[in-house]
Amino acid sequence: MNYRFVFLGAPGSGKGTWSGIVSQRLDLSHLSTGDLLRQEVAEGSELGQKAKAFMEAGELVPDEMILALVDKKLGEVEGVILDGYPRNLAQAQSLDEILEKNEIGLTKVVYLDVPEDELVRRITSRIVCPNCGATYNLQTMPPKVEGICDRCGSKLVQRKDDTEEVFRTRLEAYKKQTAPLLEYYEEAGLLLRYSNFGPQTEERAQEFLALLTKE
Numbered sequence: 001m002n003y004r005f006v007f008l009g010a011p012g013s014g015k016g017t018w019s020g021i022v023s024q025r026l027d028l029s030h031l032s033t034g035d036l037l038r039q040e041v042a043e044g045s046e047l048g049q050k051a052k053a054f055m056e057a058g059e060l061v062p063d064e065m066i067l068a069l070v071d072k073k074l075g076e077v078e079g080v081i082l083d084g085y086p087r088n089l090a091q092a093q094s095l096d097e098i099l100e101k102n103e104i105g106l107t108k109v110v111y112l113d114v115p116e117d118e119l120v121r122r123i124t125s126r127i128v129c130p131n132c133g134a135t136y137n138l139q140t141m142p143p144k145v146e147g148i149c150d151r152c153g154s155k156l157v158q159r160k161d162d163t164e165e166v167f168r169t170r171l172e173a174y175k176k177q178t179a180p181l182l183e184y185y186e187e188a189g190l191l192l193r194y195s196n197f198g199p200q201t202e203e204r205a206q207e208f209l210a211l212l213t214k215e
């Protein structure tokens with residue numbers, strides 16, 4: 001069975017974690033547009049070179065470029081998880097056109113629902129390595145030595161974006177963009193809301209997989 005999922009959720013909702021688990025267990029490709037863009041840039045493809053210009057100027061890569069990228073990748077893989085894409089209603093509509101063109105459809109759109117205060121708690125306890133990019137969480141995944149990266153030994157820092165004030169602003173923007181998206185997929189009968197709260201156990205992984213693969 002070629003499952004095709006979209007995973008939606010606010011920053012800190014666990015999209016990356018669940019995408020990793022589910023793609024491994026169900027043998028799906030995990031497509032995150034951020035990773036795809038970085039890959040294209042690294043490969044120096046035509047798309048990558050164009051995207052690089054926007055990224056270096058600190059601008060958002062335009063929707064149509066992201067769409068071209070997703071289109072290309074969807075043609076290359078069978079089962080897939082789209083992690084954090086689409087981000088808004090316009091992107092969802094474009095994605096539908098691509099899917100239709102390829103005569104394929106989405107299996108489910110999963111929204112990882114996490115209470116706002118919990119998101120704030122998760123994000124503000126996140127620290128990163130400015131050298132190698134490793135991410136830690138003071139509560140759930142602390143480094144072995146306090147303040148020091150396990151991988152490369154550099155001093156860990158909190159990103160400017162990860163303070164409560166900045167994060168709450170980001171969250172508001174995210175909610176505004178996502179609300180119409182959830183409605184769109186709800187109407188299409190594709191939306192699965194999952195309350196992603198509690199410890200990451202094998203039991204929960206089984207439960208989550210069962211929900212995703214239920215007819």
Ligand SMILES: [Zn+2]
Pocket residue numbers: 129130131132133134149150151152153154
């Ligand atoms: Zn490091």
